[in-house]
Amino acid sequence: AQSVTQPDIHITVSEGASLELRCNYSYGATPYLFWYVQSPGQGLQLLLKYFSGDTLVQGIKGFEAEFKRSQSSFNLRKPSVHWSDAAEYFCAVGGGGATNKLIFGTGTLLAVQP
Amino acid sequence: EADIYQTPRYLVIGTGKKITLECSQTMGHDKMYWYQQDPGMELHLIHYSYGVNSTEKGDLSSESTVSRIRTEHFPLTLESARPSHTSQYLCASSESRGRLTEAFFGQGTRLTVV
Numbered sequence: 761a762q763s764v765t766q767p768d769i770h771i772t773v774s775e776g777a778s779l780e781l782r783c784n785y786s787y788g789a790t791p792y793l794f795w796y797v798q799s800p801g802q803g804l805q806l807l808l809k810y811f812s813g814d815t816l817v818q819g820i821k822g823f824e825a826e827f828k829r830s831q832s833s834f835n836l837r838k839p840s841v842h843w844s845d846a847a848e849y850f851c852a853v854g855g856g857g858a859t860n861k862l863i864f865g866t867g868t869l870l871a872v873q874p
Numbered sequence: 875e876a877d878i879y880q881t882p883r884y885l886v887i888g889t890g891k892k893i894t895l896e897c898s899q900t901m902g903h904d905k906m907y908w909y910q911q912d913p914g915m916e917l918h919l920i921h922y923s924y925g926v927n928s929t930e931k932g933d934l935s936s937e938s939t940v941s942r943i944r945t946e947h948f949p950l951t952l953e954s955a956r957p958s959h960t961s962q963y964l965c966a967s968s969e970s971r972g973r974l975t976e977a978f979f980g981q982g983t984r985l986t987v988v
Contacts, residue, residue, distance in 0.1 A: 769914070794976060803880075803964055803979035804917075850917070861907075861933075862977060864917040 762787050764853050766865035773841050774873045781836040781868050783851030793834040794852040794862065795825055804850065810834065821845070846872045877901055880965050880980035887955055887987055895950045895983045897965030906948040907966040907977065910934060917964060923948055955987045 765784045773779055785791055792811050796804040808819025815827040825836045834851060848869050852862040878899040887893055899906065904925045909917040909932075919932030923942040937959070938952050948967075952959055962984045966977040 764916075796979075801883075801981075801984075803878075803981040804966075805979070806976050809976050861919055861922065862917075864909075866914070866916045 762853065762863050764851050764863055764865035766849075766851055766868050768868045769866070770869045770871070772871040772873060775843050776840050779836075779838045779841045779845070779870070781849050781851075781870070783834045783836065783865060784832050785834065785851070785853045786832065787853050792854045793825075793827060794854070795819065795823070795834075795836050796850045796852060796864075797821075798848045798850065798867075800847075807836070807849075841870075841872055843872045843874065846870055878965060878967055878978050878980040880963075880983050882983060883981060884984050885986070887985070889954075889956055889987055891955050893952050893955055893985070895963055895965075895985070897948045897950070897980055898946050899948075899965075899967040899978070899980075900946060901967060901969075901978065902945065903967035903969055903978075904945070905968045906942065907968075908932070908938075908940060908948070908950050909964040909966065910936065911962045911964055911982070913962075921950065955985075957987045960985060960987050 763786045794809045795807040798804050807823050808817050810817050810827045818824050823838050848867045850867045851865045854862045881896045906923045908921040910920050911917045918934035920936040921940040923929050929940050962982050964982045965980040968977045969975045
């Protein structure tokens with residue numbers, strides 16, 4: 761069955777520190793992978809996506825993610841966190857096809873300490 | 875900036891009332907989706923549409939219904955609201971291409987049924 765696991769429900773980092781949010785997926789075919797961010801009371805904004813090619817993808821706001829097929833992972837990273845990065849982050853997987861449906865993880869809530 | 879709009883943003887309504895959550899997009903996307911999101915939980919797909927006059931049930935069973943009479947409009951209706959319908963509802967759209975493309979999300983409607 762298709763699924764996405766985000767093992768960390770809540771993470772707190774200090775401003776300026778590096779960040780890594782974990783995402784593992786289960787998918788029978790080549791996955792299409794996404795990271796979205798959701799600020800309080802807002803919808804989801806796409807940070808980055810992986811379809812094929814280079815396994816290290818760059819996104820907006822200084823985020824990057826690395827696709828590791830052998831580990832079924834797509835972890836999100838940022839070298840230096842800003843207070844404005846505090847939000848909830850969702851990893852999602854999709855397989856294309858006619859429906860274009862996405863399967864989301866449970867999210868990781870990021871808090872940033874001054 | 876994604877052009878997908880949801881109204882209302884917040885709604886508190888009594889049990890038994892009929893409600894319609896509006897979703898409109900100006901991007902000309904064929905595919906549209908409704909997700910339900912409970913606090914601390916992943917997003918669950920409840921409805922999707924390939925295009926005009928096409929609607930399908932999603933992965934999570936829902937008592938709501940949808941319609942797609944116009945490309946840009948994908949309203950969700952609850953005939954008789956119940957407290958169990960209290961949740962956040964997110965609308966999304968994506969292009970219709972041969973491969974998976976990212977979904978653009980509205981800001982959501984937070985529904986409370988009392």
